[in-house]
Amino acid sequence: MSNPKAKLLIVDDEALMRLTLSTILKEFEYSVQTAEDGFSALAEIRREIPDVLISDLHMPGMSGFELLSVVRRRFPAIQVIAMSGAYTGDGVPPGVAADAYYQKATHPGLLFRVVKAMSQSERLSSLRDRPASMAPVWIPRNGHDPAGEEYVMVACTECLRTFPQILGKGLDGIQQANCISCSSPVQYAIVQPMHLVSPPAFRRKPGAGPSAALGTSDLNF
Numbered sequence: 001m002s003n004p005k006a007k008l009l010i011v012d013d014e015a016l017m018r019l020t021l022s023t024i025l026k027e028f029e030y031s032v033q034t035a036e037d038g039f040s041a042l043a044e045i046r047r048e049i050p051d052v053l054i055s056d057l058h059m060p061g062m063s064g065f066e067l068l069s070v071v072r073r074r075f076p077a078i079q080v081i082a083m084s085g086a087y088t089g090d091g092v093p094p095g096v097a098a099d100a101y102y103q104k105a106t107h108p109g110l111l112f113r114v115v116k117a118m119s120q121s122e123r124l125s126s127l128r129d130r131p132a133s134m135a136p137v138w139i140p141r142n143g144h145d146p147a148g149e150e151y152v153m154v155a156c157t158e159c160l161r162t163f164p165q166i167l168g169k170g171l172d173g174i175q176q177a178n179c180i181s182c183s184s185p186v187q188y189a190i191v192q193p194m195h196l197v198s199p200p201a202f203r204r205k206p207g208a209g210p211s212a213a214l215g216t217s218d219l220n221f
């Protein structure tokens with residue numbers, strides 16, 4: 001096949017997960033880049049825009065929730081697969097700006113099928129024309145600076161650089177700040193990470209055997 005395959009960006013703080021996925025996907029002749037958190041993912045996207053972004057949701061630094069909200073707003077044409085071990089099922093968890101969801105540690109063949117379908121559809125103009133989301137960027141509160149002021153890191157949706165923003169009073173609703181690199185106005189909303197991350201209770205039927213705990217009860221042995 002002479003067509004170059006799709007460009008993928010894999011974002012995960014676990015080095016083994018990055019290595020495993022990128023090794024397998026390169027076998028399928030995709031062009032694969034990796035990043036270890038949202039900040040380095042944005043730096044990678046600045047360098048080259050991927051066709052498909054595969055991102056873990058729970059990472060230190062900039063989480064996947066925040067990364068995906070920036071990507072959906074700034075690069076609506078990038079197709080996004082969120083992955084996590086915290087949600088069961090194959091639907092996109094509520095509040096996650098993604099096109100598909102992969103539950104970690106389930107069969108990776110599912111993930112590869114989604115990547116294949118996305119990389120084949122990526123040249124469809126309908127996706128290219130998807131309107132940019134006007135949703136604000138979500139920012140989890142992440143602590144206090146050395147002077148004791150509470151601050152967040154805001155990702156600029158124009159230049160993709162990040163800058164610290166001291167939080168004032170009145171954090172409800174949509175806030176606005178100007179990027180310190182390019183002066184673009186950036187709208188953001190402060191969220192509590194636990195409001196976004198509410199994994200369903202571990203589903204185990206009373207009295208069910210270990211196969212139910214492993215999620216294999218539907219395999220009809």
Ligand SMILES: [Zn+2]
Nearest residue numbers: 156159179182
């Ligand atoms: Zn900027």
